[in-house]
Amino acid sequence: SGNASAVKSSRFDKLKEPDVKFFKSAVGEKGVIMDKDELAVANIDWMHKYQGHSQILLRPQTTRQVSEILRYCNSRNLAVVPQGGNTGLVGGGVPVHDEVIMNLGALNKIISFDEVSGILVCESGCILENLDNYIGNKGFTMPLDLGAKGSCQIGGNVSTNAGGLRLLRYGSLHGNVLGLEVVLADGTVVDMLGTLIKDNTGYDMKQLFIGGEGTLGVVTKVSILVPAKLGSVNTAFLACEDYESCQNVLKEAKMQLGEILSAFEFIDRAALDMALTHLSGTRDPLPQSWKNFYLLIETTGSDEAHDKEKLHRFLESTMEKGFVADGVVAQGSTQADSFWQIREGISEAIGKAGAVYKYDFSLPPKYFYKIVEDLRGRLGSAAVVLGYGHLGDGNVHLNVSAPEYDNELLEKIEPYVFEWVAKHKGSVSAEHGIGFMKPHALHYSKSTEAIMLMEKFKSLLDPKGILNPYKVLPNASKSTPNP
Ligand code: FAD
Ligand code: MLT
Ligand code: ZN
Numbered sequence: 001s002g003n004a005s006a007v008k009s010s011r012f013d014k015l016k017e018p019d020v021k022f023f024k025s026a027v028g029e030k031g032v033i034m035d036k037d038e039l040a041v042a043n044i045d046w047m048h049k050y051q052g053h054s055q056i057l058l059r060p061q062t063t064r065q066v067s068e069i070l071r072y073c074n075s076r077n078l079a080v081v082p083q084g085g086n087t088g089l090v091g092g093g094v095p096v097h098d099e100v101i102m103n104l105g106a107l108n109k110i111i112s113f114d115e116v117s118g119i120l121v122c123e124s125g126c127i128l129e130n131l132d133n134y135i136g137n138k139g140f141t142m143p144l145d146l147g148a149k150g151s152c153q154i155g156g157n158v159s160t161n162a163g164g165l166r167l168l169r170y171g172s173l174h175g176n177v178l179g180l181e182v183v184l185a186d187g188t189v190v191d192m193l194g195t196l197i198k199d200n201t202g203y204d205m206k207q208l209f210i211g212g213e214g215t216l217g218v219v220t221k222v223s224i225l226v227p228a229k230l231g232s233v234n235t236a237f238l239a240c241e242d243y244e245s246c247q248n249v250l251k252e253a254k255m256q257l258g259e260i261l262s263a264f265e266f267i268d269r270a271a272l273d274m275a276l277t278h279l280s281g282t283r284d285p286l287p288q289s290w291k292n293f294y295l296l297i298e299t300t301g302s303d304e305a306h307d308k309e310k311l312h313r314f315l316e317s318t319m320e321k322g323f324v325a326d327g328v329v330a331q332g333s334t335q336a337d338s339f340w341q342i343r344e345g346i347s348e349a350i351g352k353a354g355a356v357y358k359y360d361f362s363l364p365p366k367y368f369y370k371i372v373e374d375l376r377g378r379l380g381s382a383a384v385v386l387g388y389g390h391l392g393d394g395n396v397h398l399n400v401s402a403p404e405y406d407n408e409l410l411e412k413i414e415p416y417v418f419e420w421v422a423k424h425k426g427s428v429s430a431e432h433g434i435g436f437m438k439p440h441a442l443h444y445s446k447s448t449e450a451i452m453l454m455e456k457f458k459s460l461l462d463p464k465g466i467l468n469p470y471k472v473l474p475n476a477s478k479s480t481p482n483p
Helices: 017-027 036-043 063-076 128-136 154-160 243-260 269-278 304-320 333-353 370-382 407-413 416-423 439-444 448-461
Strands: 080-083 100-103 110-114 119-123 177-183 189-192 218-225 232-240 261-268 293-301 326-329 355-362 384-390 395-402
Touching: 017 063, 036 100, 063 080, 063 100, 063 177, 063 189, 063 218, 080 154, 110 128, 119 128, 128 154, 154 218, 232 243, 232 304, 232 333, 243 261, 243 293, 243 304, 261 269, 261 333, 269 293, 269 333, 269 384, 293 304, 293 333, 304 326, 333 355, 333 384, 333 395, 355 407, 355 416, 370 384, 370 395, 370 407, 370 416, 395 407, 407 416, 416 439, 439 448
Parallel strands: 080 100
Antiparallel strands: 110 119, 119 218, 177 189, 177 218, 232 293, 232 326, 261 293, 261 384, 355 395, 384 395
16 A cells, blocks of 8 residues: 555564563553454554554553553563554654554543633643643643644654644644653653743753654654734635735735734645645635635734734735735635634645555645646646645645555655655655654655764664564664664
């Protein structure tokens, strides 16, 4: 199915009966899942592209249980894959072979929330949307939002350094996460669960685990700074004649909307059509004007009259200048939700259309769409090439949709797209991570020295390499144990 493969490392042992006995003593009968149907779900990723063959899934309920499991697995040479909501898009959260699956979903308690500082402390298995609802009742909102919010866990978000739809406004988790509790491969619990906005006491080691993709440690608790939920939200769906105009609209939005701009998303015609075809209940927000480029822009502020006036002035001027061809401002939250349903549903829609080769690049704005056009030209009628993403952050989602997975097609896409991105000084992963999909492509965005340093951190924190093997590091799929 997928495009990656790795030989099983001989350094890992196989699960045996006494192991199961130990796990049951550590997490109780209910925390040990060996049921075939439940395992089937956990062994395959959200896209149904990466499939492992684990015999066992563990659901620890406390940090101590996480620690006991890891200490045991480390001594027994059993490989472990940490799993959150299993919504990751690079095959990082599912086993490659028969790794023990450790799902963090039972660590789902909210520990504290300070309504003055806006600092939330919770366990890593809390579902993003549940956290947003919990603090929403108190007048706050999570600094990140993504289509997978109903299933992804904050620990998974932290471990992938998830970006999403609000990064433009609130910045990345590298800034918002104030502290972490992490369990290392040998069971050591590292308390870095600070609740301070400023803290320059030496190296900021939690940063290694933000985006660590479960290869350096298991995140068990998270402390995160959350912004106030402001009452005035406006959402507009705009159509543009060409990509050049989209860039101009972005520039104008930064200048004119300034501090109230909260999202700037891009959808091309192919992506819009995909959503309209495969998502029930969606309809074209601008049926009267068929264009190739669309923008979803949101403002969030605290003064309805001021914000509306600003948005209208912005729309007027961008239309006058010919940057915006047509547009509609949502009249109420139902219509706004219908715009977001299209944008957030694109990945689900593509999944319904068949096989998908998914790329997630950072590129300078002027090249953001060029790669979509170039690949479209290269593939011709062999596949549908779509472009969408977080234009405000320079993050394009380049997707290739085909009836089924096909190696000939893949060979036309890779390494072409990675070379293209490297040549234009982009990143081969803006937000989804490296996982099992891209270790071979890491070098397009990182120097040899930087990769060597990553490997040193890995062998320092996980000398036996039991945590999420075959992922992220290019050498991880080889069977040589770390010294
Ligand atoms: P999983 O998929 O379970 O795991 C992801 C990785 O984190 C794996 O490597 C796993 O081993 C590791 N991991 C999970 N939990 C822990 C833990 N507690 N400790 C250590 N390691 C752990 N991503 C974006 O950045 N922006 C988006 O806009 C976005 N939109 C999405 C929309 C949809 C519809 C879908 C399906 C996915 C989207 N994603 C997006 C992908 C994104 O990576 C995930 O949705 C999310 O961050 C992963 O969380 P999860 O709990 O599902 O983690
Ligand atoms: C998105 O922005 O929609 C997500 O990152 C998911 C995807 O890329 O398909
Ligand atoms: Zn995205």
